[in-house]
Amino acid sequence: xxxxxxxxxxxxxxxxxxxxxxxxxxxxxxxxxxxxxxxxxxxxxxxxxxxxxxxxxxxxxxxxxxxxxxxxxxxxxxxxxxxxxxxxxxxxxxxxxxxxxxxxxxxxxxxxxx
Numbered sequence: 001x002x003x004x005x006x007x008x009x010x011x012x013x014x015x016x017x018x019x020x021x022x023x024x025x026x027x028x029x030x031x032x033x034x035x036x037x038x039x040x041x042x043x044x045x046x047x048x049x050x051x052x053x054x055x056x057x058x059x060x061x062x063x064x065x066x067x068x069x070x071x072x073x074x075x076x077x078x079x080x081x082x083x084x085x086x087x088x089x090x091x092x093x094x095x096x097x098x099x100x101x102x103x104x105x106x107x108x109x110x111x112x113x114x
Contacts, residue, residue, distance in 0.1 A: 006058055009033050013066045019112030020093035024100035027089065034063075034085045074105055 012030050020027055037059050040046055063085075070088040079087065089101060092110045101107040 005033055005036070006055075006062070009037065009059070010062050013062050013069075016066060016090040016093075017069050020090045020097045021112070022094065023096040024104060027097060028086075031085055035083065038083060072107060072109055074107060 012033070015021065022030075041056060041059065046052060066085065067088075069090050070085070071091050072089050074087055074089060076082060076087055089097075089107065089109065092098075092112050093101075095111050098109050098111045101109055
């Protein structure tokens with residue numbers, strides 16, 4: 001994982017703060033980077049490497065922003081197969097995202113203005 005990857009995660013989260021402006025399939029695809037970060041964070045060998053704590057803290061800061069905006073829970077019966085970032089969506093988004101959530105998940109979020 002690199003600074004570029006961390007920048008991509010931050011840009012995705014910034015997009016969520018502004019109101020996710022793509023469809024649900026793209027949203028789910030965009031979460032791939034957070035899954036990869038978790039693989040790195042969980043790796044025992046990598047934990048001992050120089051710079052790991054800085055990386056962990058940087059991911060954590062972006063995660064906190066994501067958690068502050070992705071506050072709408074998705075209806076999932078068995079939570080055990082999903083990471084926390086896959087169980088929530090931003091509280092508002094673009095028309096396509098809001099429409100997909102409504103039709104595919106039964107979740108209603110406001111459409112962002114503009």
